Amino acid sequence: MVDAVIVGAGHNGLVAAAYLARAGLDVEVVERREIVGGCCVTEELWPGVRASPGAYTLSLLRGRIIDELGLGRHGLDVRAHEPYLFAPQPDGRKVVTWSSRERTVSQLERDWSAADARGYAEWSQRWETAAARVQKIIGHQGAGSQDSAVDSGARVPGRSSVTRPAAAIGPSRVPPR
């Protein structure tokens, strides 16, 4: 008999399970697919081509979760991918964006027009302003920083296992801090 059952081993289910296990509960995660991670997985989509079929950019994972669950020790290695976006067009042209807005603006100016580059800069600034407001609401400050939204909870190590409804995929123990 377990204390909590999480249905779905996407990253939200796994994070919830890890925190519950850290608080000393016996947690079972059930996942219908062969692999865990939900939309955030790497799969061989075509022979020899491994990529994410869903999420491709880490944007909202709280730094506090990375720190508290020791995700770095478990292999999390976050890197900026450049260019950020490459969108080939049917007519042979392309849309390329970079992490740096200035670099993107120069690229759009070269590949499209000065007006398009200006339009992008204005659009991008609008989103940055909106994002800054939302960040205050959700308490997100980016990877590696601390936020106040999550109570660190008990430090008692718990037990967690990831199973499919029909068969166990494998147990995983969440280490104590």
Ligand SMILES: Cc1cc2nc3c(=O)[nH]c(=O)nc-3n(C[C@H](O)[C@H](O)[C@H](O)COP(=O)(O)OP(=O)(O)OC[C@H]3O[C@@H](n4cnc5c(N)ncnc54)[C@H](O)[C@@H]3O)c2cc1C
């Ligand atoms: C195409 C696409 C691109 C995206 N790009 C990004 C991005 O770049 N950056 C970003 O931050 N976010 C992105 N997102 C959003 C992000 O993927 C989701 O917000 C995130 O995956 C939600 O996590 P989750 O754990 O709640 O659910 P999911 O990742 O959806 O995981 C749910 C899990 O539950 C399992 N499940 C469902 N029902 C059952 C059941 N009855 N029994 C057992 N298991 C069940 C599923 O198989 C799955 O593994 C993208 C989403 C999509 C679809």
